[in-house]
Amino acid sequence: MSRVVWAAWRLGVAAVRGPAGRPLSQATTGGAEEGGAEGGGSGSGSREAVERLVRAHPVVVFMKGSPAQPLCGFSSAVVQILRLHGVEDYNAHDVLQDPDLRQGIKNYSNWPTIPQVYLNGEFVGGCDILLQMHQNGDLVEELKKLGIRSALLDAEKDQDKK
Amino acid sequence: RGFSSQSEGEARVTRVLREKFPRASSIRVVDISGGCGAMYEIHIESEDFREKRTVQQHQMVNQALSEEIKSMHGLRIFTSTPKP
Numbered sequence A: 001m002s003r004v005v006w007a008a009w010r011l012g013v014a015a016v017r018g019p020a021g022r023p024l025s026q027a028t029t030g031g032a033e034e035g036g037a038e039g040g041g042s043g044s045g046s047r048e049a050v051e052r053l054v055r056a057h058p059v060v061v062f063m064k065g066s067p068a069q070p071l072c073g074f075s076s077a078v079v080q081i082l083r084l085h086g087v088e089d090y091n092a093h094d095v096l097q098d099p100d101l102r103q104g105i106k107n108y109s110n111w112p113t114i115p116q117v118y119l120n121g122e123f124v125g126g127c128d129i130l131l132q133m134h135q136n137g138d139l140v141e142e143l144k145k146l147g148i149r150s151a152l153l154d155a156e157k158d159q160d161k162k
Numbered sequence B: 001r002g003f004s005s006q007s008e009g010e011a012r013v014t015r016v017l018r019e020k021f022p023r024a025s026s027i028r029v030v031d032i033s034g035g036c037g038a039m040y041e042i043h044i045e046s047e048d049f050r051e052k053r054t055v056q057q058h059q060m061v062n063q064a065l066s067e068e069i070k071s072m073h074g075l076r077i078f079t080s081t082p083k084p
Helices: A003-011 A048-056 A075-084 A097-111 A127-136 A138-145 A151-162 B008-020 B054-064
Strands: A059-063 A091-094 A116-118 A122-125 B026-030 B039-046 B074-080
Touching: A048 A097, A059 A075, A075 A127, A122 A127, A122 B054, A127 A138, A127 B054, A127 B074, B008 B026, B008 B039, B008 B054, B054 B074
Parallel strands: A059 A091, B039 B074
Antiparallel strands: A059 A116, A116 A122, B026 B039
């Protein structure tokens, strides 16, 4: 079972396809819908639910689509950057499957766009920031703090051997 | 690159940024959605960003454009500080 499917099952969230091309207007208005505090679709966007998700793993990504099949160029870039560093074990959440989570994660980080990358429960940024961190070496350092050795370090070592 | 006039959307976003970042030494706004106003690329250089983490710098821009962002589908932000 893919990680995303497992995560969705665990949340008890029915797979609901949200509309494409949605404006960011809901980024700054309101929060998750009221009613139904327990599980279900309406609870998945609550602060508590999101908090649980971002703390569940050292590397957590909220994206469009899945790592195996990203549905947006920026989400795809995040997956590719992580892959370059050898990071394939992380929690990925497809916000297109859960409109409440899609809105909830934006409220939680006070950030209007997807993808969103969390390292050790802390919001790090989106695609542009991750790309910058990759280019300036910060990502290798941040992964090291999480006890993750970037694959790029080993790639460099192999080159030095020649 | 030849001089090209700004779209209305680019002009509006630029204006808001100039108001909110009066110390900015450089502001460039590009509509990357083919003129639809759906997605923008923002380049802004200002002393306001010095000593701040990139995500904080981007948050400042998000706050400044909170109204404009509501009607956008996405945006890319590139912040920097002037060379000392």
